[in-house]
Amino acid sequence: MSSETAEVRQILDMNAFRPGDSAEAAVDRRLANLGAASVLFYRRPIEMVEAKGAWMTAKGGTRYLDFYNNVPSVGHCHPKVVAAVSDQIARLNIHTRYVVEVVDDYLEKLKATLPAQLSNVAMTCSGSEANDLAIRIARAATGGTGVIVTETAYHGNTALVTEVSPSALKRGSLPDWVIAVPPPSAAHHGDDIADGFRASVEAALAEFAARGIRPAALLVDSIFSSDGIFADPAGFLAPAVEAIRAAGGSFIADEVQPGFARTGASFWGFGRHGLTPDMVTMGKPMGNGIPMAAVAAKPADLAAFCADTGYFNTFGGNPVAAAAGRAVLEAIEEDGLQENAARIGALLLDRLQDIAAKDGRVSGVRGAGLFIGIDLAGDSGRPDPDLTVRVIDAMRERRVLIGAAGRYGNTLKVRPPLCLTEDEAAIFAAAFEASLNA
Ligand SMILES: Cc1ncc(COP(=O)(O)O)c(C=O)c1O
Structure with missing residues (x-):
């Protein structure tokens, strides 16, 4: 498909209400409250x-x-999730500085879905916080700073992850520690998507070297949602992951969109590529609407980060979120x-x-x-x-x-x-x- 003259669209503008469109009173009220x-x-x-x-x-x-x-x-308002949340909020809901059984029950159930080496899970409240933390862990673990993403990627809204989210930028350019590569599509890479994507990542690594920047991570949504959804051929991600690791960087699988059974053949999107990521970030469907998200990491990588900075998140992994998360995992199984x-x-x-x-x-x-x-x-x-x-x-x-x-x-x-x-x-x-x- 020729795309040369098509205009690049900003992700939050697609199909969006625009100020000036005719609005009902409830919309005016909303705009007055939330503004721009x-x-x-x-x-x-x-x-x-x-x-x-x-x-x-x-x-x-x-x-x-x-x-x-x-x-x-x-499923909206799944009865199991509704019951679990109602029961837990009537019993105990508190920050994360006490031992509460449901939290560890949940984490063990979640970890059973993940590669064994990702045995530590830092809990956050949003996918943005999870990706923010994952980049900081990757930097501490590798000693590098550079991050490679895809050209229409969205990884969240903190200051750090906005910089690795080309699709969120309305103007300006990426900082020198971020390089955006074309997504793994046939339009960009022809018949050999695996090799083409690997070559793009290697070119980005060469560019980092020329800039004097060491790579910290290749960060991708494992189904490339905002780039346009690219799942096939299964396995195409593996050579690019080898390339980032050979250069001393790590591979972060952003599972905020594809995770929790959506892609069918495997529970996580990276599963169809036969990969073990160095870190997995997750969110959105994790609590079926209760705000919760997480980073699963190797203990040594998390320890490298915590040695310098430490991490505490008041609401991340609170008992109600854990109860919701456990009910989601059970619903996926039972249904x-x-x-x-x-x-x-x-x-x-x-x-x-x-x-x-x-x-x-x-x-x-x-x-x-x-x-x-x-x-x-x-x-x-x-x-x-x-x-x-x-x-x-x-x-x-x-x-x-x-x-x-x-x-x-x-x-x-x-x-x-x-x-x-x-x-x-x-x-x-x-x-x-x-x-x-x-
Ligand atoms: C792939 C991906 N990563 C991260 C995020 C950020 O998650 P949140 O909106 O929960 O901060 C999003 C949100 O759309 C996303 O699609």
């Missing part, structure tokens, strides 16, 4: 009141099928959600590929489990973010919620709750097909 930091979906924002499973209900009673879901991943993500995701991918075969504007469909990207292009084959926004709006009219990603904002991010049924997948596919021609 308010980010709302849709030119006509929706006021939500409740949700269950894969469905959200707006004020007035309209029900929407949620395909934007990346937080209440085991068979990883298997469901694999099965329904494969059906949906097939159906979307059928639509792509009939309509040239659907220029790419790819993904893993219930994490699928759909590229939309204009007649000339160029990325078409305007068509993408029209489809997003038309789907909203058909009561399906979805968002966009990618450098040019022309990739629909298909990311429903993991409890999605076959019927719900069919509703989505029909709404998508109809919305293309709306």
Whole structure:
């Protein structure tokens, strides 16, 4: 696909309400309270009141099928999570300076999903804090400072992680200790994505050497969500990870989006690449809506960081968050959600590929489990973010919620709750097909 003249889109601007769009009183109230930091979906924002499973209900009673879901991943208001949180908050909720059984119960259950050497878990409240801490640990463990990311990456909102999030920058350029490489896509690397991505990382390492900067980490979202969703071929990440390690840096897998069973074949996104990261960061679906996140690290690396700085987070890993996290892990197991993500995701991918075969504007469909990207292009084959926004709006009219990603904002991010049924997948596919021609 030729993308030369397409305009690069900033991640928070895609499909967003813009001041000046006509607003109802509730929206005005929200803007008056949050000001310029308010980010709302849709030119006509929706006021939500409740949700269950894969469905959200707006004020007035309209029900929407949620395909934007990346937080209440085991299903909105999952009864097990609701019960666990209610029970724990009625019993004890406190900062993290006492021993509380549920916290260690949770961490042992979480660690059972992770590579054995990542046996220490530092708990935080957001994915941003987790990535911030992971970069600082990587620096202490390697002695380097440089970080390699992908060119439309988003890793969070602290001062440090904003600098490694090219997609969040509205103006200015990356600092000299950050190099952004093209994502592992066929558009950039042709048939050999593994080798092309490795070569990009090696070029960045050579550039760091020329700048006199030692590398600390390769930091990537293991399904490259904001770059446009790149999952295949499985294993493509391994040569790039070898390259960063050979240069003395570490590999941080940002699992904030792909983690917790979404990609179907494995519990973590890095699983499909046959890798053991040096650190794993996680968040969003971890508490199904209760704010919680973490960094899993090797004890020696965490100790190297704590020797100089130490880390304490008042709310990170509090008992209510731990109870929520434990209920999420149990729900994934008991409801068979990883298997469901694999099965329904494969059906949906097939159906979307059928639509792509009939309509040239659907220029790419790819993904893993219930994490699928759909590229939309204009007649000339160029990325078409305007068509993408029209489809997003038309789907909203058909009561399906979805968002966009990618450098040019022309990739629909298909990311429903993991409890999605076959019927719900069919509703989505029909709404998508109809919305293309709306
Ligand atoms: C891949 C990735 N990493 C980190 C973050 C930051 O997480 P949080 O918003 O919880 O700080 C996000 C948020 O969108 C993300 O998508």
